[in-house]
Amino acid sequence: MTKRFALGIFDDEDVLLHAIENIRAAGVKVYDVFSPYPVHGIDDALGIERSRLPIAAFFFGMTGLSFALWMQIYMLGFDWPMIIGGKPHIALPAFVPVAFELTVFFTCHGMALTFFTITGLYPRFKTPVMDVRATDDKFVMAIELDETSSQFPRLTQLLRDNGASEVNQKEMTNN
Amino acid sequence: MQHVSSIREPLVTGGKTLHDVTQDICYQVEAKPNLRWMAALSVALFFLGVFFYSVYRTVWYGIGEWGLNKTVNWAWDITNFVWWVGIGHAGTLISAVLLLFRQKWRSSINRAAEAMTIFAVICAAMFPVLHMGRPWLAFYVFPLQNTLGSLWANFNSPLLWDVFAISTYFTVSLVFWYIGLIPDFASIRDRAKGPIAKFSYSMLSFGWKGSAKAWSRYETVSLILAGVSTPLVLSVHTIVSMDFATSVVPGWHTTIFPPYFVAGAIFSGFAMVLTLMLITRVVFRLEDYITLEHIALMNKIMMVTGSIVGVAYITEFFIAWYSQVEFEQYAFINRATGPYWWSYASMMTCNVITPQLVWFRRVRYSIPLTFILSIIVNIGMWFERFVIIVTSLHRDYLPSSWAMFSPSIIDIGLYVGTLGLFFTLFLLFAKFFPVINMAEVKTILKYTVDNGPTYNPEKAHAAHAHQPAIHGAPASAPVTYNKHD
Numbered sequence: 010m011t012k013r014f015a016l017g018i019f020d021d022e023d024v025l026l027h028a029i030e031n032i033r034a035a036g037v038k039v040y041d042v043f044s045p046y047p048v049h050g051i052d053d054a055l056g057i058e059r060s061r062l063p064i065a066a067f068f069f070g071m072t073g074l075s076f077a078l079w080m081q082i083y084m085l086g087f088d089w090p091m092i093i094g095g096k097p098h099i100a101l102p103a104f105v106p107v108a109f110e111l112t113v114f115f116t117c118h119g120m121a122l123t124f125f126t127i128t129g130l131y132p133r134f135k136t137p138v139m140d141v142r143a144t145d146d147k148f149v150m151a152i153e154l155d156e157t158s159s160q161f162p163r164l165t166q167l168l169r170d171n172g173a174s175e176v177n178q179k180e181m182t183n184n
Numbered sequence: 185m186q187h188v189s190s191i192r193e194p195l196v197t198g199g200k201t202l203h204d205v206t207q208d209i210c211y212q213v214e215a216k217p218n219l220r221w222m223a224a225l226s227v228a229l230f231f232l233g234v235f236f237y238s239v240y241r242t243v244w245y246g247i248g249e250w251g252l253n254k255t256v257n258w259a260w261d262i263t264n265f266v267w268w269v270g271i272g273h274a275g276t277l278i279s280a281v282l283l284l285f286r287q288k289w290r291s292s293i294n295r296a297a298e299a300m301t302i303f304a305v306i307c308a309a310m311f312p313v314l315h316m317g318r319p320w321l322a323f324y325v326f327p328l329q330n331t332l333g334s335l336w337a338n339f340n341s342p343l344l345w346d347v348f349a350i351s352t353y354f355t356v357s358l359v360f361w362y363i364g365l366i367p368d369f370a371s372i373r374d375r376a377k378g379p380i381a382k383f384s385y386s387m388l389s390f391g392w393k394g395s396a397k398a399w400s401r402y403e404t405v406s407l408i409l410a411g412v413s414t415p416l417v418l419s420v421h422t423i424v425s426m427d428f429a430t431s432v433v434p435g436w437h438t439t440i441f442p443p444y445f446v447a448g449a450i451f452s453g454f455a456m457v458l459t460l461m462l463i464t465r466v467v468f469r470l471e472d473y474i475t476l477e478h479i480a481l482m483n484k485i486m487m488v489t490g491s492i493v494g495v496a497y498i499t500e501f502f503i504a505w506y507s508q509v510e511f512e513q514y515a516f517i518n519r520a521t522g523p524y525w526w527s528y529a530s531m532m533t534c535n536v537i538t539p540q541l542v543w544f545r546r547v548r549y550s551i552p553l554t555f556i557l558s559i560i561v562n563i564g565m566w567f568e569r570f571v572i573i574v575t576s577l578h579r580d581y582l583p584s585s586w587a588m589f590s591p592s593i594i595d596i597g598l599y600v601g602t603l604g605l606f607f608t609l610f611l612l613f614a615k616f617f618p619v620i621n622m623a624e625v626k627t628i629l630k631y632t633v634d635n636g637p638t639y640n641p642e643k644a645h646a647a648h649a650h651q652p653a654i655h656g657a658p659a660s661a662p663v664t665y666n667k668h669d
Binding site for chain 2: 022041042043044045046047048051052055057060062063066070080081084085088089091093094096100103104106107109110111113114116117118120121124125127128129130131132133134135136138139141142143144145146
């Protein structure tokens with residue numbers, strides 16, 4: 010499916026943040042903003058909710074911890090109990106290092122995989138982008154247009170008034 | 185809105201704009217390799233060859249190729265292992281701990297430091313694996329059922345903890361580093377001209393577009409990864425130190441080992457970061473990003489951790505005397521005055537006296553002196569591990585078993601060889617990957633150039649008269665967006 014976008018190109022993050030607030034106040038829905046670096050305050054300006062990744066991270070960590078403790082207790086305590094250095098079979102203090110390491114291991118990898126999955130990050134043969142300068146030095150605000158692009162002149166004016174240095178139109182095939 | 189003290193030096197000099205940052209850092213990736221890089225790579229490849237030859241001898245003829253004997257049955261292998269793991273720690277400290285402390289200056293060095301971590305851990309892992317004698321059976325260290333029955337791994341052993349610690353450390357560092365690289369790969373991808381570059385950097389960048397939501401998640405992920413990496417880095421060298429501390433060998437069986445090893449690790453790691461950065465900034469013309477201020481700050485960390493190490497040496501000696509344990513006392517007297525006194529003396533000179541020179545501002549800000557100091561510290565930290573390991577083992581409880589250790593040519597070959605492996609990897613990284621985290625440097629750019637009083641272009645140019653600002657005035661819209669202050 011092909012979508013049309015009006016692209017407002019901004020040179021500065023502070024101008025961009027003001028523009029986002031004004032444009033949203035004018036009742037226009039901002040599709041997305043592409044920036045070369047994380048702009049602080051953009052989440053509030055765009056109304057992006059706080060990510061729930063930390064909660065996921067906590068549960069991944071808990072999984073790792075439980076797995077590590079179960080593994081060590083099952084292997085050395087029940088499946089093949091052995092006396093090592095005269096210590097009890099289930100020598101919990103000695104299980105702490107591995108339990109800690111596996112907690113970190115599960116947290117990190119679980120969260121990284123979740124991040125890649127929900128953000129749609131995976132190796133691709135080619136990556137169509139709105140504007141190649143968005144990874145260099147420009148801030149690109151994309152606003153979705155309808156089939157006829159009838160709002161484009163009005164949006165151009167609105168973006169210009171809010172400090173966009175350029176306004177372009179772009180068609181993107183579904184990706 | 186960020187507030188900066190007016191006495192702070194700018195973090196990036198030369199009045200760089202956002203585009204300048206992309207241009208300066210992508211230049212190295214896009215340009216043809218220069219002669220100096222090729223020369224360095226060929227030297228590194230030669231030593232990599234030495235490494236492969238030594239590995240071949242070790243694996244084909246066995247551990248007898250090394251200089252070990254039945255008394256000193258752990259020597260250069262474990263020394264090198266601890267040394268390399270320690271070097272890795274500075275990278276994680278810069279990428280994780282300094283991120284949590286919001287030290288913005290880390291931005292221009294974290295990428296290369298983290299790469300150093302990963303390559304150092306690869307080098308470190310070679311030694312325990314080779315010391316197994318039959319490295320193809322290395323999977324025995326994992327808790328898999330024995331082929332003859334259902335005997336599992338021994339979770340009471342610090343050596344097994346090491347397996348978990350090092351593999352977690354390696355994979356977590358790799359993921360952290362790669363997630364940081366994704367936006368920069370996207371920058372290179374969007375600038376790439378040739379089809380091969382376009383294709384490879386598109387694959388590497390995972391389809392990153394820099395959308396607001398993706399950045400928001402990216403920041404959350406970075407913060408949490410930093411949060412889990414911080415205790416991780418402390419745990420790794422703690423566990424490495426427990427390889428020694430949980431034994432009953434005099435000189436090893438001490439509770440001071442974990443903090444002492446962690447401080448030593450960061451100390452040697454910062455020395456290695458300094459060595460690498462001083463070369464990188466000159467070879468790749470990054471003097472505006474890795475400034476004298478960065479070097480001075482790293483020197484300060486080196487001084488602090490070096491002083492902790494110095495205190496630990498003295499404490500160890502004191503406790504040996506105070507413990508009233510004859511064997512413990514002898515172990516330390518033997519270290520300082522026995523047949524290996526020269527290694528103890530080198531360790532003390534390099535690690536205790538050298539970092540104290542950094543108190544002098546002139547030393548801290550001097551490139552040649554810092555370079556020499558960083559090399560001396562690395563030598564000293566190698567000797568520290570040698571002293572701990574060999575001098576404790578060579579004379580323990582049973583005088584009839586006392587022996588001396590001398591390395592074989594294969595021991596030396598393996599050590600020099602891992603240096604070759606390390607530099608080969610680092611040079612390839614420096615050529616094909618962006619050596620500085622562009623996205624992160626861009627976030628601090630405005631912070632640097634926009635706070636009028638802190639930034640004085642004339643002064644900056646006079647001090648670092650390297651590349652004048654070409655692309656006009658810096659991004660200079662007044663900072664008025666202060667919703668959160």
